[in-house]
Amino acid sequence: MSLMDGNGAARQDGRSYILQVYPRLANASDACCNVKVTKDATAATVIQDVAASLGLDTSKSYVLAEVKECGGEEWVLEATDLPVHRVLLWPRKAQDQHLQSEGFYFLLQERNRDGTVRYVHLPALSKEREAQRLVARGFLPPPHKDFDDLCNLPVLNEDTILENLRNRFRKKKIYTYAGSILIAINPFKFLPIYNPKYVKMYENHQLGKLEPHIFAIADVTYYAMLRKRINQCIVISGESGSGKTQSTNFLIHCLTALSQKGYASGVERTILGAGPVLEVRHECLTLL
Numbered sequence: 001m002s003l004m005d006g007n008g009a010a011r012q013d014g015r016s017y018i019l020q021v022y023p024r025l026a027n028a029s030d031a032c033c034n035v036k037v038t039k040d041a042t043a044a045t046v047i048q049d050v051a052a053s054l055g056l057d058t059s060k061s062y063v064l065a066e067v068k069e070c071g072g073e074e075w076v077l078e079a080t081d082l083p084v085h086r087v088l089l090w091p092r093k094a095q096d097q098h099l100q101s102e103g104f105y106f107l108l109q110e111r112n113r114d115g116t117v118r119y120v121h122l123p124a125l126s127k128e129r130e131a132q133r134l135v136a137r138g139f140l141p142p143p144h145k146d147f148d149d150l151c152n153l154p155v156l157n158e159d160t161i162l163e164n165l166r167n168r169f170r171k172k173k174i175y176t177y178a179g180s181i182l183i184a185i186n187p188f189k190f191l192p193i194y195n196p197k198y199v200k201m202y203e204n205h206q207l208g209k210l211e212p213h214i215f216a217i218a219d220v221t222y223y224a225m226l227r228k229r230i231n232q233c234i235v236i237s238g239e240s241g242s243g244k245t246q247s248t249n250f251l252i253h254c255l256t257a258l259s260q261k262g263y264a265s266g267v268e269r270t271i272l273g274a275g276p277v278l279e280v281r282h283e284c285l286t287l288l
């Protein structure tokens, strides 16, 4: 078994593995000590090698602790435990180099005369760094990541739904799916997302493949009608001023564009022209 000092960036090679052990001792530096060991080296042997390498007082007793994720678990190894076997269960990156910042490494600590471990608290990692690590490993969604379908929210409640819609609205994304339902938030200003380029973009696309859009709804409805040869219906609901009329106009615009294949026609104008009459009739019926 040979010892190495320095950065220890060398890759593990064949049957030899480089373990980086960080001393947590009152009078030792925090620099890591690199030890080259075989796969079956025990914790006791690793401790001996590190102690010899660092010139530690061998009349004292030491333990090797495995740290898995900063601020998280810390396991004191038994003398017969096999550190390399532990390393092989770590994430790939941490196996190559046991950087403290990666959260997987070994600590060398002193054992008290009564056998207990002189426990030194790990410097508490800020919650933020810990959260970042969980995000990077896919355990948490990226902060402020917005979901274009509410069904994909990891936590589904009123707060998360509103927060998601708010986040998207701030990014000028006024449309969000809830499965095959489209939620539209009135932007009360013109957005350049209704021109013919968008009609073309959403044409014959499966719902959910592209960013949510009212044209996607028009498109699936139109193609479902052609495919199934039965009438289709889009229900638009919302409180007064939420944008129902405007949404209807966008739908009609897209449907006529799809049916006319881009040729300007009077159909859209005719249908849109009937809108106010239908609305007045609807208001009268509601009053009656």
Ligand SMILES: Nc1ncnc2c1ncn2[C@@H]1O[C@H](COP(=O)(O)OP(=O)(O)OP(=O)(O)O)[C@@H](O)[C@H]1O
Binding pocket: 186, 187, 188, 189, 190, 191, 238, 239, 240, 241, 242, 243, 244, 245, 246, 247
């Ligand atoms: N997608 C949009 N882009 C830009 N402005 C919009 C959009 N949707 C709605 N608006 C704006 O909001 C106003 C109100 O929308 P709209 O008339 O469609 O609401 P409504 O739900 O039909 O209301 P009501 O039920 O009272 O008839 C519109 O005049 C328009 O200025």
